[in-house]
Amino acid sequence: MRRLARGTAGVAFAVLAGCSLDATSVVIAQAASDHQEFPTIERGRYLAVAADCAACHTNPGSGQQLGGGRAIETPFGTLVAPNITPDRQTGIGAWTDDEFVNSLLNGTGRAGEHLYPAMPYTYFTRMTRDDALAILAYLKTVPPVHNQVVSNQLPFPFDIRASMIGWNALFFKPGRFQNRTDKSAEWNRGAYLVEGPMHCGMCHTPKNLLGGDKTADALQGYALLGWFAPDISDDTYQGVGGWSVDQIVAYLKTGHNDTTAASGPMAEEVSNSSSQMTDADLRAVATYLKDRPGSGAGKAAAVATTDPAMKVGNAIYTDECAACHAAKGDGVTGLIPTLAGSASVQSRDPASLLHVLLRGTRSVGTQGAPTASAMPPFGWLLTDDQVAAVTTYVRNAWGNAAPAVNAGDVSKLRGALAQRRD
Secondary structure, eight states: OHHHHHHHHHHHHHHHTTOOHHHHHHHHHHHHHHHHHHHHHHHHHHHHHHTTHHHHHBOTTSOOTTOBOOEEEETTEEEEOOOOSSOTTTSSTTOOHHHHHIIIIIOBOTTSOBOOTTSOHHHHTTSOHHHHHHHHHHHTTSOOOOOOOOOEEOOTTTTOTTHHHHHHHHHOOOOOOOOOTTSOHHHHHHHHHHHTTTOTHHHHSOBOTTSOBOGGGTTSOEEETTEEEOOOSSOTTTSSTTSOHHHHHHHHHHSBOSSOBOOTHHHHHHHHTGGGSOHHHHHHHHHHHTTSOOOOOOOOOOOOTTSHHHHHHHHHHHHHTHHHHOTTSOOBTTTBOOOTTOTTTTOSSOHHHHHHHHHOEEOOOOSSSTTOOEEOOOTTTSOHHHHHHHHHHHTTSTTOOOOOOOHHHHHHHHHHHHTOOO
8 A cells, every 4th residue: 555655656656747658658657667577687696606607707907896807727728708797899788589599508609600619508508598698697787897808818729619519419508407306405506516507517627638527437536727526426435425515605705614614716705705695505515416326436545654655744834834733633623624634635637635735824804703814835945745745645644534745746736826917
């Protein structure tokens, strides 16, 4: 009744003021339209956050939200993320609904050109058309940025977009996500998010020589950007099988749980994306991950405590690491990661552990865990042999078991990190 009274009063005022009833009707209709559109825009904003669009499409330090220009490293060369603001000349302001949907779900650009899978259309294809259009509705509301971007900076022959025809035939299966009737609504929501907008497999699924997903090993870890995106299957040795649903939710929401902290690329994901998602969605994600099978390879044989590298590593750990991580690798709950029993520490690829030792790191700071504790670099202090020894020790002490690390592994990563700008 209040809404009816307000509407009647508005029309009466318009008549008394000499305005036409038709003009007032247009204003009222526009207000109603805007009101109806808001839930779609908000859903699109939420999905854009879940998809972490900002990670690629916002160039750090530019102050231009979603204005493009960030370099995206691939094994085949560099691509630059395009401008996705509503600027009509350099962004997507002039795109039609179908052009945007085809880009997001089918991997084709506005002119029908094939996109490169650095834009994760291979995952976004699982999204519904309505969700894609909700994202577009949101993007139309962000401030337009006039920034012309040349996205394709790949060397020959990878710069030939026609090559994507063959790649798509091999590795792209377009199609919307289908609920599984044998799973709960929560599981299906988690599967939709992980396989679709969140595109977790983009980093966490191993790739073949052509850059396609090894789908048989989904979510079992992949090396990129000088880090190792860990196994996030339910494997109890190298995955999240030892974590409860609550621990996964805490990690995604705050970047911390009682055993570990997010750093490197995952810190950015937590800051931009998962920390802003609802607890219900994060529980759905955790429920789904806890149902994803691991490799089943079992625990590796531990390096013997009598091994020379273990003895040297023990001495270095005692001198340089134990003050924070404790003599038995227990760490400090919620602040300093636990090393004993850590799946990440025991990963088949030690890149992340080596990265942290050589260059240091800072964990993410969020509203739920604002401290953002840091570890200093030791690359300036320790030789390749010493880094290899202490890494081998940490990966095989306190019940841990993982292949030994050699000085050549350290030297290779040290050289690669020296070439990186970040």
